[in-house]
Amino acid sequence: MHDLLVLALCLLFLAGGPLVLPAAQERRPRAPLPGAAELKALPADGGPEFNRLVFEKSPYLQQHARNPVEWYPWGEEAFARARAEQKPVFLSIGYSTCHWCHVMEHESFEDPEVAALLNEHFVCVKVDREERPDVDAVYMQITQAMTGSGGWPMTVLMTPEKEPFFTGTYFPKRARFGRKGMMELVPEIAHLWRERRDDVVRSAAQITTVVREQAGEERAELAPELLARGQEDLARRYDPERGGFGNAPKFPVPHQLLFLLQRHQRTGDALVLRMVEHTLQAMRAGGIYDHIGFGFHRYSTDREWLVPHFEKMLYDQALHALAYTAAWQVTGNPEHRATAEEVLTYCLRDLRDPRGGFHSAEDADSEGEEGRFYLWTRDEVLAALGREEGALFARVHELTPEGNYREEASGQRDGRSIPHLARSLASWAAELALEERALRQRLEQARRTLFELRARRVRPLKDDKVLTDWNGLMIAALARAGAAFAEPRYLAAAGEAADFVLAHLADERGRLVKRWREGQAAFAGTLEDHAFLVWGLIELHQATFEVPRLEAALRLHAQMVAHFEDPAAGGYFTAADDAEELLFRHKEVYDGALPSGNSVAAWNGLRLARLTGRSDLEEGARRTLAAFGSAARMPAGHTLYLLALDAVLGPSFEVVVAGDPLAPDTHALLRGFQERYLPHVVVHLRPNGDDPPIAALAPFTREQTSRGGRATAYVCRERVCHAPTSDVAEALARLATPGR
Numbered sequence: 001m002h003d004l005l006v007l008a009l010c011l012l013f014l015a016g017g018p019l020v021l022p023a024a025q026e027r028r029p030r031a032p033l034p035g036a037a038e039l040k041a042l043p044a045d046g047g048p049e050f051n052r053l054v055f056e057k058s059p060y061l062q063q064h065a066r067n068p069v070e071w072y073p074w075g076e077e078a079f080a081r082a083r084a085e086q087k088p089v090f091l092s093i094g095y096s097t098c099h100w101c102h103v104m105e106h107e108s109f110e111d112p113e114v115a116a117l118l119n120e121h122f123v124c125v126k127v128d129r130e131e132r133p134d135v136d137a138v139y140m141q142i143t144q145a146m147t148g149s150g151g152w153p154m155t156v157l158m159t160p161e162k163e164p165f166f167t168g169t170y171f172p173k174r175a176r177f178g179r180k181g182m183m184e185l186v187p188e189i190a191h192l193w194r195e196r197r198d199d200v201v202r203s204a205a206q207i208t209t210v211v212r213e214q215a216g217e218e219r220a221e222l223a224p225e226l227l228a229r230g231q232e233d234l235a236r237r238y239d240p241e242r243g244g245f246g247n248a249p250k251f252p253v254p255h256q257l258l259f260l261l262q263r264h265q266r267t268g269d270a271l272v273l274r275m276v277e278h279t280l281q282a283m284r285a286g287g288i289y290d291h292i293g294f295g296f297h298r299y300s301t302d303r304e305w306l307v308p309h310f311e312k313m314l315y316d317q318a319l320h321a322l323a324y325t326a327a328w329q330v331t332g333n334p335e336h337r338a339t340a341e342e343v344l345t346y347c348l349r350d351l352r353d354p355r356g357g358f359h360s361a362e363d364a365d366s367e368g369e370e371g372r373f374y375l376w377t378r379d380e381v382l383a384a385l386g387r388e389e390g391a392l393f394a395r396v397h398e399l400t401p402e403g404n405y406r407e408e409a410s411g412q413r414d415g416r417s418i419p420h421l422a423r424s425l426a427s428w429a430a431e432l433a434l435e436e437r438a439l440r441q442r443l444e445q446a447r448r449t450l451f452e453l454r455a456r457r458v459r460p461l462k463d464d465k466v467l468t469d470w471n472g473l474m475i476a477a478l479a480r481a482g483a484a485f486a487e488p489r490y491l492a493a494a495g496e497a498a499d500f501v502l503a504h505l506a507d508e509r510g511r512l513v514k515r516w517r518e519g520q521a522a523f524a525g526t527l528e529d530h531a532f533l534v535w536g537l538i539e540l541h542q543a544t545f546e547v548p549r550l551e552a553a554l555r556l557h558a559q560m561v562a563h564f565e566d567p568a569a570g571g572y573f574t575a576a577d578d579a580e581e582l583l584f585r586h587k588e589v590y591d592g593a594l595p596s597g598n599s600v601a602a603w604n605g606l607r608l609a610r611l612t613g614r615s616d617l618e619e620g621a622r623r624t625l626a627a628f629g630s631a632a633r634m635p636a637g638h639t640l641y642l643l644a645l646d647a648v649l650g651p652s653f654e655v656v657v658a659g660d661p662l663a664p665d666t667h668a669l670l671r672g673f674q675e676r677y678l679p680h681v682v683v684h685l686r687p688n689g690d691d692p693p694i695a696a697l698a699p700f701t702r703e704q705t706s707r708g709g710r711a712t713a714y715v716c717r718e719r720v721c722h723a724p725t726s727d728v729a730e731a732l733a734r735l736a737t738p739g740r
Helices: 002-015 036-041 059-063 076-085 099-109 112-121 133-147 182-195 197-214 225-237 254-267 270-285 314-331 334-351 378-385 387-396 425-432 436-454 468-485 488-504 527-544 547-564 597-612 615-626 639-649 664-674 728-733
Strands: 071-073 089-094 123-128 154-158 164-168 513-517 520-524 653-659 681-687 712-717
Touching: 059 099, 059 123, 071 076, 076 089, 076 123, 089 099, 089 133, 099 112, 112 182, 133 154, 133 164, 133 197, 164 197, 182 197, 225 254, 225 270, 225 639, 254 270, 254 314, 254 639, 270 314, 270 334, 314 334, 314 468, 334 468, 334 488, 378 387, 378 436, 387 425, 387 436, 425 436, 468 488, 468 513, 468 527, 488 527, 488 547, 527 547, 527 597, 547 597, 597 615, 597 639, 597 681, 615 639, 653 664, 664 681, 664 728, 712 728
Parallel strands: 071 123, 089 123, 653 681
Antiparallel strands: 089 154, 154 164, 513 520, 653 712
16 A cells, blocks of 8 residues: 555656646647548558547547547557557547547647657557446546546556556646646656556556445435435535526536425425526526527536536436426426427437437537637627617627627637526516517527527537437436427437337347447447436336336346346446456446436336336335445435435325326326326326236236226325325325325
8 A cells, every 4th residue: 555655646746736727729620531431441550641540430539530649449459459568558538529628639639749659658548438438437436536536538547457557637738837748747657667667567456456445335324314414415505696506617417406306395395496496597597508509508617607618418408308397397487398398409409310319419619619609799699680689689698799708718808798698588578668478579589590690600510429328318308398298299209219229229139238320339338328218218108108118118127137236235337247347347326417327227216116016126226225325425416316215215106097098088187197296106007908018017007997987096105095086186186295
């Protein structure tokens, strides 16, 4: 352990001081890559113009295909060369819409001097973290253990046996602000490897051992106090002036809002609902929302939600749509519904693949500059809309002559603005002596005109790979919104996406894979792929009551249990038992920008248990939750876990609606449940007939038939059933839970 600390201090000295990010430099447009026929003619190393990444499908890896760095994709070929030449490995991990990944590429990886040093002293490997979250998770855990923080681009120097001895994030070409640059760092690391290789290798092994040993979890007590503490933690961090939680930068975490909505449903606490509504309204009004083309940007750099990092991620859209839909179900506020519908409009218009799946993301940059596609000057708006309508739009959306956006390189305002709403439209209507409806109509017409004008600009790069896990979230969002809003378009899109994933993102054994692009599916599916897709299939079944959706959810959940569960300690590993062997099997429960696979798996297990009556599924969910005592140390960082815990603690309800699926009274009963936010309720549709297909999965539905020729609801609490009823209000009243 002493050697580990000595070497860690040595390496930190080499890296220099804390990370200070410079202003981004303008990037040159990328030349198109060769087509399929031209690729076949290239040598295995890519030839003089390219490196080996030219043969990869990942848009992120393809972005680096012309770098003078001799990149390899992650794989045995790279590590075999490292072992043969006794060179360390330079591992760089990022993703296509990562702004600072682009900056490091331009400053360092496109630079011939830096490339020459890297090629001389390392075998260089590039990883798209969205394709290989298993690799990313292992080395991120080590990076955080060694440096106290992490992020992307992630830089890891390791032995040919994949054991890291140095980690960091962004590095410029030359030293800045007391921090080493690549031109200083690479020669010093090369010297260390040459002169003290045995020490480096020994310490790398020790680092791996220490991190592996620290990865263990204590057991958790499944107690209701944890739910109250999660609520209290979020209340302490709540920003009562601007909404959201914490100060700048503000990262929206929609599953925090879903947890708070569930707490409001359980407790009736009005302050909890106020925190949710204020946050949703502030985000929708801020610059983090695209007021011209819809959809949310990744996060806000400031407290006010004004200036975002402009990339748009599929998973953000899905989670936001779930939160705004749930908020509408709780409050009936039409603004929440409109926001959810606009987000889904963006996804269906701009991210949907013609085959039915959904693409991953859109970049922040266009024409070499972050945000350029989304910014407007007041003069542009006046020219496009005419003086009267342009002045109205500019005034309401805070487009001023000096602009509200500071140019990144100079830090000065340059006349460009991010459209946003500093005030409500109701207050503007009152000030302008207009009816609010008329004001909305005029602004909507202006928005459409600006949208058409913006469409002529150079659009940011789209990462058009289809990821299983993110599509699972999108299926869940479309299905939940389709059921809540009674919108068949959303249900159809959710069904087509589910069909695409099940058909194209599974191997010949029926096992899920991670990524599909241009007809090629690749990489072993992870825990999140299974858990998120099962979530989507459960929501789709609850929206449409199609039995094959529930069958698929049960099959994939069983596949997940068989290949990912930790039989000794409980919970699930990120990678399957037969996946590529890495330094250790990573296990995570923290609900960050994305909820963790373990949290979602536990929640799925409980819902499937309620849907089928299978106690083994509930026991598995309890075992998963009990495996993660770390959730008690920071409950606000585990809000999807808390959703699942709330479902375990109950009460929960099982509802069977029996009747003719096409009859109005059956529809009315189902709508009574679907239009409300009832996360602790599962619903079955039991069609008339002696042996409906659903009875094979949920045997208890077999005897629950319609009464007196009318649709009938059976409401059961914790598997104890009330008398059947055909009255919607009476059925809903039986869901009341006054305290625990």
